[in-house]
Amino acid sequence: MVDRLKKLPSELKKILTIASRQATSSGVKIYLVGGVVRDLIKGKINFDLDIVVESDAIIFAREYANYLGGEFKKHHAFGTATVYLGEHKVDFATARRETYPRWGALPVVVPAALEDDLARRDFTINAMAVSLNKGDYGRCLDLYNGLSDLSKGLIRVLHKDSFLEDPTRILRAIRFEQRFSFKIEKNTFKLMREALGREALKFIHPHRLRNELVLILKEPKPRIYIGRIEKLINFSILDKTPPSKVLGGSIPVDKSIKLDREDFKLFLRIEKTVSFYQEKFKKLKEIEEWFVYLAAILVKLSEPEILQFVESFGLRKEHRVKMLSIKKNLSKIKRLNRELRPHAIYHFFQLLSFEAIVFFYAYYPEKKIRENIEYFLDKLVNVTLFVKGEDLKKLGMKPVNLYSKLLRRLLYVKLDDKLKTKQEEIRQAKVIFRKLKSREDRMMVPVVKTIDK
Structure with missing residues (x-):
C-alpha cells in the first residue's frame, strides 16, 4: 500500500503526511479507513478521506485544522470532526464500538480499539484500514478478508445481524453492487431477504432512508439501481412514512409505488435529457439530477401523498416547493403543444425550476412542447430590460x-x-x-x- 499512497496527488499526500507527523508527535495511532482504502486498492482516487484516531479525534482534528488553517467542525455525539481544506475534506473519528438498542436505531457509541471500529463496518470491502503511523506507514490491516472479496467482486456483511441493526445497509449493498458490477455474496443476500421479510426498513427514520435514496439517485444511470431496488423490495421504502402534519395526520394516504415499463422508459429519457441540457445549455444553472429522478418516481402520487412524502422524508423547503410545482403543472404543460408567442412561453416557464423544466422535457416527447422548452432555454430565459x-x-x-x-x-x-x-x-x-x-x-x-x- 505504500506504493499506492505515493501515487496519490501531491495535495492528498501532504494531507496524510502532516496527519502522520502530528500523530507521531502526539503519541497516538491513526489509520486511513473505509471507502478510500477500497478505492486505493482498486486504483481509484477518492478525495474524501476518513481517518480513525485511537484517541480523542476532536482534539486531534482541531490541532490539525489549526496547523493547516482549515475549517473545523465537530460532532460530539459520535466523537467525530471534519476539517475542510479547500476542495478537500478530512473526516476524523474516534475509534469506537457501536451497539444498537433496537433495529434501525442510531447506535450507542463508546471509544474502543481499531479492531472494534472495523467490526462495526457495513461490508468487508469497507472494513480495511491503512496505517499512517511511523514504523508501519502504509501497512494494510484486513481482518475480514476484504481484499479477497474485493478481488472476487463480492459484497459481504461482517455478521448475521448487520441488516437488522442498520437496514440502510440493504440499499447500500444494492448501490455498491451496481456501482462496481459486484455480486451480493450468497449468504449476505439470504440475510438481506430475511431482513426485508421482517420489514426491517420500516424501523429506519425516514430521513436516513432519504439520504440513502438520494445517494442512489446521484449515481450514474440511476435507472439501473432503481430497477434493482424495484425487483427486490418494490420501492417499499416509500410506503412507511408516518402521517403528515400538513394533513393533520388524519387523511389515509396510500403511497405504495409500483414502477412499470413506462416509468423506466421515462428514466431513460431523463438520462438523455440531462445529458442534452448539460451539453447545449452549459451557461445555465446546474441542475440537481437526483431530484429529477425523484420527481419521476413520485409524480404518479396525488398531491396529498406527495405532501406527506416530502414532509416525512425531510426534504428541504426548496425541494418541497419544486416537487409540488411539478405535480401542479404536469397537465398544464400540454398547452405548450402548439405555436405560442415568445412572451406566452416565457410567462409559463419563468417561475419553474430548471429541474422542473428538464423533467417536463423528458416527460413529454411531443415535438412542439420540446421546441417551446428549447426556445425558452436558448432565447428567452436570460432576457432582461435596460429600463429599471x-x-x-x-x-x-x-x-x-x-x-x-x-x-x-x-x-x-x-x-x-x-x-x-x-x-x-x-x-x-x-x-x-x-x-x-x-x-x-x-x-x-x-x-x-x-x-x-
Whole structure:
C-alpha cells in the first residue's frame, strides 16, 4: 500500500503526511479507513478521506485544522470532526464500538480499539484500514478478508445481524453492487431477504432512508439501481412514512409505488435529457439530477401523498416547493403543444425550476412542447430590460405602484417585438404607462347612484 499512497496527488499526500507527523508527535495511532482504502486498492482516487484516531479525534482534528488553517467542525455525539481544506475534506473519528438498542436505531457509541471500529463496518470491502503511523506507514490491516472479496467482486456483511441493526445497509449493498458490477455474496443476500421479510426498513427514520435514496439517485444511470431496488423490495421504502402534519395526520394516504415499463422508459429519457441540457445549455444553472429522478418516481402520487412524502422524508423547503410545482403543472404543460408567442412561453416557464423544466422535457416527447422548452432555454430565459424602476421615476411616472405591472408588460413586448435599445424601451414604457394610468383613473371615478323619487 505504500506504493499506492505515493501515487496519490501531491495535495492528498501532504494531507496524510502532516496527519502522520502530528500523530507521531502526539503519541497516538491513526489509520486511513473505509471507502478510500477500497478505492486505493482498486486504483481509484477518492478525495474524501476518513481517518480513525485511537484517541480523542476532536482534539486531534482541531490541532490539525489549526496547523493547516482549515475549517473545523465537530460532532460530539459520535466523537467525530471534519476539517475542510479547500476542495478537500478530512473526516476524523474516534475509534469506537457501536451497539444498537433496537433495529434501525442510531447506535450507542463508546471509544474502543481499531479492531472494534472495523467490526462495526457495513461490508468487508469497507472494513480495511491503512496505517499512517511511523514504523508501519502504509501497512494494510484486513481482518475480514476484504481484499479477497474485493478481488472476487463480492459484497459481504461482517455478521448475521448487520441488516437488522442498520437496514440502510440493504440499499447500500444494492448501490455498491451496481456501482462496481459486484455480486451480493450468497449468504449476505439470504440475510438481506430475511431482513426485508421482517420489514426491517420500516424501523429506519425516514430521513436516513432519504439520504440513502438520494445517494442512489446521484449515481450514474440511476435507472439501473432503481430497477434493482424495484425487483427486490418494490420501492417499499416509500410506503412507511408516518402521517403528515400538513394533513393533520388524519387523511389515509396510500403511497405504495409500483414502477412499470413506462416509468423506466421515462428514466431513460431523463438520462438523455440531462445529458442534452448539460451539453447545449452549459451557461445555465446546474441542475440537481437526483431530484429529477425523484420527481419521476413520485409524480404518479396525488398531491396529498406527495405532501406527506416530502414532509416525512425531510426534504428541504426548496425541494418541497419544486416537487409540488411539478405535480401542479404536469397537465398544464400540454398547452405548450402548439405555436405560442415568445412572451406566452416565457410567462409559463419563468417561475419553474430548471429541474422542473428538464423533467417536463423528458416527460413529454411531443415535438412542439420540446421546441417551446428549447426556445425558452436558448432565447428567452436570460432576457432582461435596460429600463429599471429608477428610470421610470426620472421620467416622472406616478404612481409607483404601477411599476411592477408596467415592467412586466414591457418585458413581454421586448420578448415578442425584440426591442433593441434602452431608448426603444423608454418609448414603449411611455405607451404602456399611459394605458395603465388611464385605466387606473377610470377605476377611481366614483359611481354616483341616483334615486328615483
